Every structure is written in structure tokens, then in C-alpha cells.
Amino acid sequence: MTRIQKQMTIGIVLGLAVFAIGAAAVYLLTKPVPVEKAIGTAVVQASRADMLDQQGDGGKTMRGLPQGAVVNLLERLRSREQPFVRVQYVNAKDVSKPGYIRTADLGQWTSPDAATAWELLALSRPAITSSEGDRRRFIQQLTQFSERFTGTPEAHQANLERARLYYGLANEAKSAGKPEADWKADLASAKTALPNPVPGASEPVEAATLRKEIEALESSATKALHLAADSASVQRALQIQQLEQTARQLYRDGEWEKVLEIANKMSGIDPNRARAWRATVQNALKELSK
Numbered sequence: 001m002t003r004i005q006k007q008m009t010i011g012i013v014l015g016l017a018v019f020a021i022g023a024a025a026v027y028l029l030t031k032p033v034p035v036e037k038a039i040g041t042a043v044v045q046a047s048r049a050d051m052l053d054q055q056g057d058g059g060k061t062m063r064g065l066p067q068g069a070v071v072n073l074l075e076r077l078r079s080r081e082q083p084f085v086r087v088q089y090v091n092a093k094d095v096s097k098p099g100y101i102r103t104a105d106l107g108q109w110t111s112p113d114a115a116t117a118w119e120l121l122a123l124s125r126p127a128i129t130s131s132e133g134d135r136r137r138f139i140q141q142l143t144q145f146s147e148r149f150t151g152t153p154e155a156h157q158a159n160l161e162r163a164r165l166y167y168g169l170a171n172e173a174k175s176a177g178k179p180e181a182d183w184k185a186d187l188a189s190a191k192t193a194l195p196n197p198v199p200g201a202s203e204p205v206e207a208a209t210l211r212k213e214i215e216a217l218e219s220s221a222t223k224a225l226h227l228a229a230d231s232a233s234v235q236r237a238l239q240i241q242q243l244e245q246t247a248r249q250l251y252r253d254g255e256w257e258k259v260l261e262i263a264n265k266m267s268g269i270d271p272n273r274a275r276a277w278r279a280t281v282q283n284a285l286k287e288l289s290k
Helices: 003-030 114-122 132-148 153-175 180-193 205-252 256-267 271-289
Strands: 040-044 048-052 061-066 070-073 084-089 099-102 106-110
Touching: 040 114, 048 084, 061 099, 106 114, 114 132, 114 153, 132 153, 153 180, 153 205, 180 205, 205 256, 205 271, 256 271
Parallel strands: none
Antiparallel strands: 040 070, 040 106, 048 061, 048 099, 070 084, 084 099
16 A cells, blocks of 8 residues: 555544544534423522522523523422422423522422422411411412312312411401401301311311311300390390380370380380380370370
């Protein structure tokens, strides 16, 4: 083989090597990213969320996601305090490499699996000291959860927690001295939300205790209503008694017109007594006219 032929051969080999390396590089760069198995989804709540290549402040930004973007969750989120969560952005035209987003930048956590969805919903659970509005919003989330996963143990827990929150709202309102009309609906909702006991099985302690608390509050409301009714009856009886004493004195004095005025006042309290006094006056006037 001549020198020229050797050089040409070497050149061809080198060219093929360079081409192979280039082709491999292009393949690696353009190779479709596989969609990894997701346990649920979350929605970007911040105006922008950076997806990083690793957790922590040292991570490099892979891409920025706008508010409202939906990401797949690739790992369980154990608490709100977990700073980052591993995610993947997937849409019809794009599949990103998995990366990490700050937990605080995400919200609306959900999953098609009841157990996982329950864990995610727990992240939104308001604190005991939360406002009434926050608790009512969480009640709505619990309602949606129980309707979506009807018949599951997690749905049972959601209904139990919903009943507990409704009871708490009703009890707080009653303790604050608010009118019954302001908290009776919440008490009824607590009773409705509380899961019914399974026939032939003992009711869990937590549910049984809550049921007794609801019934006790309901019973106190009924007693208060009866006491109020009794008090009103006594008050009406006293008013009639006072009006009749005045009417008798006026009748003895012959003040017929004034007796009729008293009878008119009685009409709104005891119509029967009012009619009786009018009849008495009419009979007296007939006797005088004879």
C-alpha cells in the first residue's frame, strides 16, 4: 500500500469516527425523554417556578414554568416542610427531564390513587387556629375528595374530618353566644357528614365520641328552644293577667270604651280572652239599654 493510500485510509477512518461521535452526540441530544411514572400532579402557584437539576440553592435552572403549569409528581411529599419535590413537566409537545421544584411554589396537589391523594390533601389541612373561611374551604375539599373516592377508607376519614370541622364551627358559634340560626345549619351538616356505623360492627371510638358530642349540642339547642318557649308562655300569661286586672277595674267603674281598648290589646296575646271581654261589655250595654 502506497503512502497516499495509507493517508487516505487513515482519513476515511478518522472521518467515520468523527461522524459516529457526532451522530451519537446528536442522538443523545435529541433522544426523547421518557415519561416517568407519576404518583400525582401539582399546579404552579407562584408567578414562576424554576425547575432545577438538583435540590438546593446550588441547583441549576433547567427551565422556568409559568403560573398554572401542571407538573407530574415523581415522589411522595411527606410534609409542607419538605423544601423540594421531584417532578416532571409533560404536555402534548414537550417532555422535560425530571427536576426539582420548590414545594412552596406548588399547590392543588392531587392523585388518582386514594391513599396518595389523602396524603396530598393533608398538606392543605388548616391549623386549629385557622380562620373560619380557611376551615370552610378545607371542608369543601374534603367533600370533593369523599365524592371522588366514595367507598374507600380514605373517603370515610374525609367524612369524619368534615363532621369534626362542622361540629367545631357550630360549637364555637354557640359558645360565642351567637343566635341558633347562625350555627344550627353547621350542626346539621356535622350530623349528615358523620359516617353511619357499619351494621353488626362496633363504631370506632373517634366516630362514636364525635356522635355523642353532636347529639349533646343538638340536645342543648332543643332544651334552649323549649325553655325559650316556656319563658314566652309565662310572659304572655303575666301580660294577660295584668290586662284583665285593669279591665275588671274599668268594668266596675263603667268605663266600657276603655275596657274595649284593653280587649284590643289582648287580641295579639290571647284572642279568646279578648272576645270574652268584648262580649261582656256588649251584654252590659244591652242590659243598660232596657
